[in-house]
Amino acid sequence: MHILTPETAEDFERYFALRWRILRQPWGQPLGSERDTLETQSWHRMACVEERIPVGVARLHLNNPEQAQIRYMAVEHDRQRQGIGVALALELEKVARLLGADEIVLHARDDSIGFYEHLGYRVTAPAHTLYETIRHSEMHKRLR
Numbered sequence: 001m002h003i004l005t006p007e008t009a010e011d012f013e014r015y016f017a018l019r020w021r022i023l024r025q026p027w028g029q030p031l032g033s034e035r036d037t038l039e040t041q042s043w044h045r046m047a048c049v050e051e052r053i054p055v056g057v058a059r060l061h062l063n064n065p066e067q068a069q070i071r072y073m074a075v076e077h078d079r080q081r082q083g084i085g086v087a088l089a090l091e092l093e094k095v096a097r098l099l100g101a102d103e104i105v106l107h108a109r110d111d112s113i114g115f116y117e118h119l120g121y122r123v124t125a126p127a128h129t130l131y132e133t134i135r136h137s138e139m140h141k142r143l144r
Contacts, residue, residue, distance in 0.1 A: 022074035
C-alpha cells in the first residue's frame with residue numbers, strides 16, 4: 001500500500017468517487033455531495049494498493065493556524081481493518097505538524113469512535129447528526 005497525493009484529474013475523479021460511494025451513496029445523496037468549498041484549500045491523500053487506484057481517502061484542512069481538521073475519511077468496505085485508515089490518519093497528522101498545527105479536530109461517526117480513540121483522539125462533545133440518522137462526536141488530538 002502507498003499513500004499518495006492525488007495529482008491528475010483522473011486521480012481526483014477516483015478519489016471523489018470513492019468518497020461518494022462510501023460516505024454519501026448509501027444514504028441516497030447525489031454525486032457532488034461528497035465535496036465542499038474547502039477542497040482547493042485542503043491536503044488530500046489516497047491509499048493505493050494498485051497503481052493510483054485508491055482503496056482509502058482522507059482530507060485535511062486548517063481551521064486556523066493552530067488547528068487542523070480531518071474530514072471525509074473513507075475506506076473501501078472490503079479493505080477495512082487492514083491498517084489503511086491508520087496510515088491515512090498518521091499521514092495527515094504528519095502534514096498537520098508540518099503546517100504548524102498544535103491539534104487536530106474531527107467529527108467521527110459513532111461507529112468510528114473506537115478507531116480514532118486507538119489513535120489517541122478523545123471525544124470532547126457531541127457533534128451533528130447527518131441525514132437525521134448518523135450521529136457524530138467531536139474528537140481532538142494534541143500534536144505537541
